[in-house]
Amino acid sequence: MEFNGTQTIAAPRHVVWRCLNDPAVLQECVPGCESFVAESDDEFKAVVVASVGPVKARFKGNLVLSERIELGGYRIVGQGEGGIAGFGKMTATVTLADTGDDALSTLLTYVAVAEVGGKLAQIGSRLVSSVANKLADGFFKRLNATVVASAK
Amino acid sequence: MYETRYIRPATLADAVAFLGEHADARPLSGGMTLIPTLKQRLAAPSHLVDLSHLSELRGIALKDGVLRVGAATTHAEIAASAEIAGAIPALAGLAALIADPQVRNRGTLGGSVANNDPAADYPAAVLALDATIITHARRIDADAFFVDTFETALAEDELIIAIEFRLPRRAGYMKYRHPASGYAVVGVFVAEHAGGVRVAVTGAGASVFRWHEAEAALHENGNASALDGLSMDPSRLPDDANASDRYRAHLVQTFTRRAVQALTPGVAGHNFA
Numbered sequence: 001m002e003f004n005g006t007q008t009i010a011a012p013r014h015v016v017w018r019c020l021n022d023p024a025v026l027q028e029c030v031p032g033c034e035s036f037v038a039e040s041d042d043e044f045k046a047v048v049v050a051s052v053g054p055v056k057a058r059f060k061g062n063l064v065l066s067e068r069i070e071l072g073g074y075r076i077v078g079q080g081e082g083g084i085a086g087f088g089k090m091t092a093t094v095t096l097a098d099t100g101d102d103a104l105s106t107l108l109t110y111v112a113v114a115e116v117g118g119k120l121a122q123i124g125s126r127l128v129s130s131v132a133n134k135l136a137d138g139f140f141k142r143l144n145a146t147v148v149a150s151a152k
Numbered sequence: 153m154y155e156t157r158y159i160r161p162a163t164l165a166d167a168v169a170f171l172g173e174h175a176d177a178r179p180l181s182g183g184m185t186l187i188p189t190l191k192q193r194l195a196a197p198s199h200l201v202d203l204s205h206l207s208e209l210r211g212i213a214l215k216d217g218v219l220r221v222g223a224a225t226t227h228a229e230i231a232a233s234a235e236i237a238g239a240i241p242a243l244a245g246l247a248a249l250i251a252d253p254q255v256r257n258r259g260t261l262g263g264s265v266a267n268n269d270p271a272a273d274y275p276a277a278v279l280a281l282d283a284t285i286i287t288h289a290r291r292i293d294a295d296a297f298f299v300d301t302f303e304t305a306l307a308e309d310e311l312i313i314a315i316e317f318r319l320p321r322r323a324g325y326m327k328y329r330h331p332a333s334g335y336a337v338v339g340v341f342v343a344e345h346a347g348g349v350r351v352a353v354t355g356a357g358a359s360v361f362r363w364h365e366a367e368a369a370l371h372e373n374g375n376a377s378a379l380d381g382l383s384m385d386p387s388r389l390p391d392d393a394n395a396s397d398r399y400r401a402h403l404v405q406t407f408t409r410r411a412v413q414a415l416t417p418g419v420a421g422h423n424f425a
Contacts, residue, residue, distance in 0.1 A: 001392050001393070003390075003391075052301070052302055053185070053267060053268075053269065053301070053302030054185050054186045054189040054194070054195055054267065054302075055189055055194045055195055056194075056195040056196070056197075057194055057195070084193050084194075085193070085194050119192055119193075119194065120194070123188075123192060123194075125393070125394070126271065126330075126333070126335070126394050127269075127270065127301070128392070129390045129391075129392035129394075130270050130301045130357075130358040130359075130390055131301055131302075133301075133358060133390065134300055134301045134303075134358060
């Protein structure tokens with residue numbers, strides 16, 4: 001299941017790129033993030049409480065950045081194991097471009113693929129696409145707000 | 153199921169106070185979504201605070217062109233209410249189409265609306281009828297209430313006590329029921345008010361939404377022919393293993409047309425608009 005979205009961010013591309021690679025910003029953008037520890041420049045361990053509708057489960061997992069193209073984008077993979085709840089994995093390819101003539105704002109485009117397994121998939125199959133979409137949209141909206149705040 | 157404690161507060165004020173003091177407590181109404189979730193161990197609230205016996209959340213009353221329905225009213229009570237069938241027949245009809253008899257006898261209006269499942273039926277009625285959600289703290293317009301999948305304007309410990317429906321001139325609800333769950337694959341509620349027509353679609357998107365193009369067309373001409381040539385853009389709709397975006401768009405068009413054909417006024421004396 002693939003879905004995509006865009007965010008127009010009121011900050012120049014180099015600022016957006018710096019934020020995309022800043023662990024503190026990433027932690028800020030993961031909804032329900034309880035802990036976030038850098039394993040290396042590209043890999044982070046996280047504990048996330050996912051709260052969607054009636055479901056509230058704690059996931060342990062990691063966030064991995066790869067295929068970096070300086071100022072152009074990267075691939076971000078987040079996956080988590082929620083014990084009895086099952087597991088979830090989201091892969092997003094992020095691309096940055098200037099918008100307008102003045103290059104003062106940036107167009108972020110993402111194409112994401114979500115996978116779930118275990119009980120979540122079993123009972124939530126009709127909801128997976130809208131929930132995954134909401135989580136990805138939430139992540140990039142928060143990124144947008146965080147970048148704009150840090151650029152001020 | 154994880155261990156939890158069952159609490160039955162005597163008053164609404166007690167319920168609000170308890171939820172305010174216990175961050176991991178959850179309000180329980182009919183429990184038709186929450187209890188199966190707990191049985192699957194997908195949530196572990198410290199307490200379940202049962203709202204279903206609170207007198208403040210009960211009652212059906214029609215006054216000055218407004219139908220007020222208590223949040224703890226079950227789907228079966230709404231389906232069987234002569235008062236609702238007289239005032240807004242489409243609302244009583246909608247309640248009779250929800251899930252199965254077991255769910256209709258336990259599930260409640262307030263519970264369904266607070267949960268905001270993207271395929272639930274009531275959100276379409278609440279949005280199309282331009283209803284007002286009354287909580288213990290404030291009044292919220294339907295247009296500002298439904299935010300996203302399972303997300304509403306309610307604060308964490310805010311409880312719905314009633315919903316007030318403005319009586320429409322005519323209203324109709326048509327739904328393509330999922331054959332297994334009874335959830336709306338697509339459900340469309342059309343309501344004709346003095347000021348214009350509102351078309352609310354459930355099941356087809358991340359959350360209930362209004363189809364403004366259809367509203368504008370129906371405002372000009374209240375017949376189903378107003379929808380001729382009007383199509384829903386599939387790119388706005390989810391595309392997944394359950395249904396493709398084009399199939400969903402087609403269902404929205406078809407069921408909007410059927411809802412318009414099914415528009416029914418309330419009986420004389422109830423029809424204030």
